[in-house]
Amino acid sequence: MTPLQQKLEQLNLTTISRHLDQMLAEVTAENLSLAQTLEAIIDREIESRYQRSIERRFCSPVCQLSLPSTAFTLTITSPEFC
Numbered sequence: 001m002t003p004l005q006q007k008l009e010q011l012n013l014t015t016i017s018r019h020l021d022q023m024l025a026e027v028t029a030e031n032l033s034l035a036q037t038l039e040a041i042i043d044r045e046i047e048s049r050y051q052r053s054i055e056r057r058f059c060s061p062v063c064q065l066s067l068p069s070t071a072f073t074l075t076i077t078s079p080e081f082c
Contacts, residue, residue, distance in 0.1 A: 015044055024042075
């Protein structure tokens with residue numbers, strides 16, 4: 001891990017850290033400006049965080065749905081639900 005990747009990890013920019021070389025190669029091939037490069041890299045981090053938040057909410061091993069207006073609780077323990 002390079003010093004830059006370590007700093008990205010310290011900032012919790014894990015997607016950027018893990019895919020830095022690939023992302024830099026992509027933006028270099030597209031000949032993007034510095035601002036466009038930063039935007040593309042940050043967009044990828046944001047998208048990754050959004051996807052992980054969806055997975056945490058809906059694809060956990062045990063999902064629970066509680067309906068407050070009734071005494072009914074549904075528990076799904078199958079990971080196939082995701």
